[in-house]
Amino acid sequence: MIHQNTLEFAEALDAQDELKAFRKEFLIPQHEGNDVIYLCGNSLGLQPKSVSQYVGKQLGNWQQHGVEGWFNGDDPWLLYHEQMKKPLAAIVGAKPEEVTIMNSLTVNLHLLLVSFYQPNSKRYKILVEGGAFPSDQYAIESQVNFHGFDAKNAVIEVFPREGEYTLNTGDILSAIEKNADELALVLFSGINYYTGQVFDMKAIAETAHKAGAYCGFDLAHAAGNVPLALHDWGVDFACWCSYKYMNSGPGGISGIFVHEKHFENKELKRFAGWWGYGAGKRFLMTQGFVPASGAEGWQVSTSPILLMAVHKAAIDLFEKVGGLEKLRKKSLMLTGYLEYMFEQINQKYGEELFKIITPKDAEWRGCQLSIICKRDGKKTFDYLTQNGVIGDWREPDVIRLSPVPFYNTFKDVYNASKLLDESLTALV
Numbered sequence: 001m002i003h004q005n006t007l008e009f010a011e012a013l014d015a016q017d018e019l020k021a022f023r024k025e026f027l028i029p030q031h032e033g034n035d036v037i038y039l040c041g042n043s044l045g046l047q048p049k050s051v052s053q054y055v056g057k058q059l060g061n062w063q064q065h066g067v068e069g070w071f072n073g074d075d076p077w078l079l080y081h082e083q084m085k086k087p088l089a090a091i092v093g094a095k096p097e098e099v100t101i102m103n104s105l106t107v108n109l110h111l112l113l114v115s116f117y118q119p120n121s122k123r124y125k126i127l128v129e130g131g132a133f134p135s136d137q138y139a140i141e142s143q144v145n146f147h148g149f150d151a152k153n154a155v156i157e158v159f160p161r162e163g164e165y166t167l168n169t170g171d172i173l174s175a176i177e178k179n180a181d182e183l184a185l186v187l188f189s190g191i192n193y194y195t196g197q198v199f200d201m202k203a204i205a206e207t208a209h210k211a212g213a214y215c216g217f218d219l220a221h222a223a224g225n226v227p228l229a230l231h232d233w234g235v236d237f238a239c240w241c242s243y244k245y246m247n248s249g250p251g252g253i254s255g256i257f258v259h260e261k262h263f264e265n266k267e268l269k270r271f272a273g274w275w276g277y278g279a280g281k282r283f284l285m286t287q288g289f290v291p292a293s294g295a296e297g298w299q300v301s302t303s304p305i306l307l308m309a310v311h312k313a314a315i316d317l318f319e320k321v322g323g324l325e326k327l328r329k330k331s332l333m334l335t336g337y338l339e340y341m342f343e344q345i346n347q348k349y350g351e352e353l354f355k356i357i358t359p360k361d362a363e364w365r366g367c368q369l370s371i372i373c374k375r376d377g378k379k380t381f382d383y384l385t386q387n388g389v390i391g392d393w394r395e396p397d398v399i400r401l402s403p404v405p406f407y408n409t410f411k412d413v414y415n416a417s418k419l420l421d422e423s424l425t426a427l428v
């Protein structure tokens, strides 16, 4: 598409936007009486207006039924999560029985590592992306220690080449091949939180399997953002949070995927709890854990219904919008326009004042662009915040901005980039 650096152009794109009605489904935070320019769905997605009603309904069920709410009413809580399996499966490219919702993200990563990281003296290494989100690094390190290994030796990190920011797929695959004999697991994010790079999950999973290792993904930044095909890629397991692109609230419930090929795999140990026992037999209170078939067999604890109600409100919007493909189409345009506006600023000043470190090829990025400022990045970020643009700053030197197709407009992108341009003169 041929872009133009004018407000009229941005407004024309908004006028043609098939999804423009969806912005009204969200509550937009305010700054000095106006909507903020919210470009931070990579950290916390905005609240759907329907959330109060969905949560209110469950509060009403609690009020009316008390404990009977688990079994009675039009939405018995015992089965509440089941309503979200089909739409969630569509979002991550899975079969409904391969997904469930439970706990929060790092907790689920640990639970899945209990099953999929069972090292022995020969195969004990985990291969990961260098610069993974810290919570994942800590989880991996502590798992390796828990099994009596030393992270310095057992965790292999693949880093970008000298002078580059993103990882080369060939380097990832050859690192897997090189360590094939000792690898127990390849664990990557779907999208790196810092650079916004989408990894080649299909190739990584294939190569990991050829090497005799399991392969799992943390999809915090990918779920609800980019198309995924976890089942077809043969991924062993995955987990994600719902509070970013799935708009399901701070600390919102997390999702897991376990490939159906593992449903009968008796070698996979797990940490059990009664919620992993099939719902039909859970209340028989029998001795001896028998996991429910499917991803549900990894559930541990009572469903947090209020969090699930928020999630349901948000997930229903994915169905209403007509699926992830629709969102992705607009997302590519929004992020493409943001990239163009950065290029315009750099051209105007004749130097790369804003360096985008996210891959240029749209196939390998989602909503987010990560920018390194040649001039003071932190001050530039603060300038944006003071002027009503919400993005985020990640140490040591990146501003992350993510236009989100559900609620952002092309005008948001235009206005944010005008403020960035302005910051260059305002901050001198």
Ligand SMILES: Cc1ncc(COP(=O)(O)O)c(C=O)c1O
Pocket (backbone or CB within 6 Å): 104, 105, 106, 107, 133, 135, 136, 189, 193, 218, 220, 221, 241, 251
């Ligand atoms: C890739 C990744 N993993 C893990 C987390 C943390 O997950 P939680 O704090 O919800 O456990 C985040 C974001 O906070 C993340 O981006």
Ligand SMILES: Nc1ccccc1C(=O)C[C@H](N)C(=O)O
Pocket (backbone or CB within 6 Å): 042, 043, 044, 133, 193, 220
């Ligand atoms: N859970 C949070 C709580 C507080 C502040 C930020 C977060 C994030 O999710 C950060 C995000 N994972 C990131 O990619 O930086």
